[in-house]
Amino acid sequence: MAFTLGPNQYGKAGVRLVSVDRSGDRHVVTDLTVASALSGDLEGTHLTGDNSAVLATDTQKNTVYAFAREFGVGEPEAFGLRLGQHFVSTQASIHRAQLTIEQHRWERFGPHSFARSGAETRRARVVVTEDGAEVSSGLGDLTVLNTTDSEFHGFPRDAYTTLPETTERMLATSVEAWWDHSSAEVDWGAAYTAAREALLAAFAGTYSYSLQQTLFAMGSRVLAEAPSVAEIRLSLPNKHHNLVDLTPFGLDNPDQVYVAPTEPYGLIEGTVRR
């Protein structure tokens, strides 16, 4: 029986790059985790072990560090575009390069002192082919909580439904968002800041009857505030906060004491388009 090779890609994941720009009065730290994934004429290595078309993943990793020195890092989208264009234009066998970049946040507390600020990361994904480039930006692990202005009721009740209807609950999620840009000529930093602020403003400002409604409001706000964004995809785990029954201890619980189980969790996902 003959088999054929389907879609494939290869690269280096988890490339940790910390770059310090010392050119100004105050040092600037850029902390990235980069993943490269190349595809092209790679039947040889898969079918016979002929590696003549394989730019080693070790070389891909080295290129990330060398480019940080030669050109600086700058915005993650621009860094990804530069790397992707390099791989596709210098390797005849490579027709597609995908760079996924996660930027870790450091908060300054002195001229050259920084504290890692939470788990939230900025993200960029660039796909370069001989025909052009596509850029997506995003963020992840942005954990947010509203202590009120959230209800959930009116859902169907069948034989397995136990969830009580509520007109007062906490609403919490860890935002993962990806948005596509309509062009590759964008002020990446300004677009990121506008999108992040729009996500937070919509989360805080929406009186919510479901996390789904909040998702649509957040996505819509980003499209309204960031003109370069063509589409946004959101993945919102419902980080449940359940009131603890304190009646066994003779205590009431006026929306004060909650248990926050990490699993299982609802997972609400959706795309908002223009």
Ligand SMILES: O=c1[nH]c(=O)c2[nH]c(=O)[nH]c2[nH]1
């Ligand atoms: O906002 C919510 N959406 C749901 O679909 C859902 N399902 C559930 O059990 N709780 C919630 N909350």
